[in-house]
Amino acid sequence: MSRRRVLVGLVFAALCLVALSYAGASAVDPPTESTPDTSSPPDPKLVQPADNVSKLYPYTSKRRSTSGRTLPINVVIHGDPGDVRTALTDRSDLGFEELPAEESEAGNETYQIDIEDSELDWNDASGSPRYIYIQDDGGGRWLRESYQLHEGNYMGERQHIRAYEDPDGEYTAIQIHREYFDFFQLRHNVVDIEDSGQMLEDEFLDQPFVDRVSREYFGTRGRWTDGWTVSIHLGALIPTALFGVFALGSVVSASTRRAVWSLTRNFGSWARTNWAGFVLAAGLVVTVVGTRAFALALENTFTETYPQVFAGVAYPILALGPPAVVAVLARRLSPLPAFGFAVFGLVAALAADTMWVGLGVVPVQVFLHRFGLALTLGVLALGVAREVSDDPEAIDEERGVLIAAGLLAWFGGLALPLFGMV
Known part of the structure; x- marks a missing residue:
């Protein structure tokens, strides 16, 4: 019973954070414009x-x-x-x-x-x-x-x-x-x-x-x-x-530290048990970064086509891919690891995409919106995840509510920018 209370509290807190994040993202005004009130400047x-x-x-x-x-x-x-x-x-x-x-x-x-x-x-x-x-x-x-x-x-x-x-x-x-x-x-x-x-x-x-x-x-x-x-x-x-140098920017990755030799047996056992979580996080990174890579490949291949077309082609991958990855892989995890890996995976994916485009500072409204999206995947993962004693295939009524809430919050969050609310 106490385990159920913990999960209910976690879900409630996550949904509250989602709501606050979306509300904050919609309330913060973009800082790039101002609105003088004359059509022709004095x-x-x-x-x-x-x-x-x-x-x-x-x-x-x-x-x-x-x-x-x-x-x-x-x-x-x-x-x-x-x-x-x-x-x-x-x-x-x-x-x-x-x-x-x-x-x-x-x-x-x-x-x-x-x-x-x-x-x-x-x-x-x-x-x-x-x-x-x-x-x-x-x-x-x-x-x-x-x-x-x-x-x-x-x-x-x-x-x-x-x-x-x-x-x-x-x-x-x-x-x-x-x-x-x-x-x-x-x-x-x-x-x-x-x-x-x-x-x-x-x-x-x-x-x-x-x-x-x-x-x-x-x-x-x-x-x-x-x-x-x-x-x-x-x-x-x-x-x-008058006649008609391409300079490629180089990306220098940070040097990696040497492998950590002091991993404990407990951590090794935990990592083996939750291997699907690492695959889930990696899958989210591949989906988000792969969406941009796919669109860039189309842009560089079909150079005579308006690039806006490629955004429309690639966007369904971004909209449907992350929840699909969570739905397939979170069912192999317990609820708490599923929530953590889903949130971490999307945060890592967004960070990788941000570094790719060279964005040094993330605007507040963008950060709040993306944070809310990450939490929605966490809620979805909680609904999909199995209990330790459950059949991995079983989905009861409570978990169905969580899945519905996570999907609704995810697609609702995606709709906010399309309606000019972020």
Whole structure:
């Protein structure tokens, strides 16, 4: 009887934690947006990247209104927009000639410049549309991004550029950020913009086609910015050819410690008895990480297909795989080990996926949501698990309630992000 009371108390506490986690995840607001209340920003909020060029509102927006404000512009590249895009994507094939200053008026002798390859491989990217407000002598207007580029994978982690070409052809405003695809939310989450801007700045420093690199204060203060924007000025170069480095990031794993020789006989016996728990935890890791690997494989194989399609193909694996793994393997365990291995397995799986996409800091609402999902699998495992004296095939009424509660909480938790509640 006391054993039953322990299990009932554990289940009640787990379900309470699930409810609190989901409620907390829904209550915490994402920190990436603010909502000004005017559709066209007043002139004092506009910035002018250089003298005698059009002004801009230094934020992107989800819609043609400042009420959809999202991320700040963090890089401005001055020069012909065509040259800017070439400098980003086809730098190794730039064939530039530069007129020496002392001869620029007297003759047309030129010097050939060899351009070093970029360390990043920028490719055309897909993503949600974002708009920017630009004002010149003809008035103000909202413009959609001219193009998007990324370095990395849509279904994994990437650096993402949205570029906005000045209608007068004087500069290109860039919003660059690092993001990862969150399968539970079926969308990208931004994790950094300041280091991304610094990375692009470093790419242009000391390049022969760059006249100067500086910082301009746009006042865009927020979570990931101190208000300063990178300003890059291309030199007075005459392009003679425009043609179309893939740098693979290396993952350095932590060194493993030597095997522990002092394992006790009791632990060895416990591990042999609960071998299915280790398989269960490993199965959850393989399922979650395998979902991303599968989507990335599809993206890299079918390069002409919109990557959003692959998210739809892979998502059922993530939704159905973890509860299926628990249902098959937890029945071979006692209740408490089943609960522990299920929770630990999903936590380990999410940690592995987080490390894969390079996410250093997990937002609070994301952490609470994932913690709640882990607990739901623990509740499901309690329902599936056998009692020590039970037939492993037997499932009584109480365990059926636990299974139903675990499944309901799992699928309910998956639905929260899809309805914008996380």
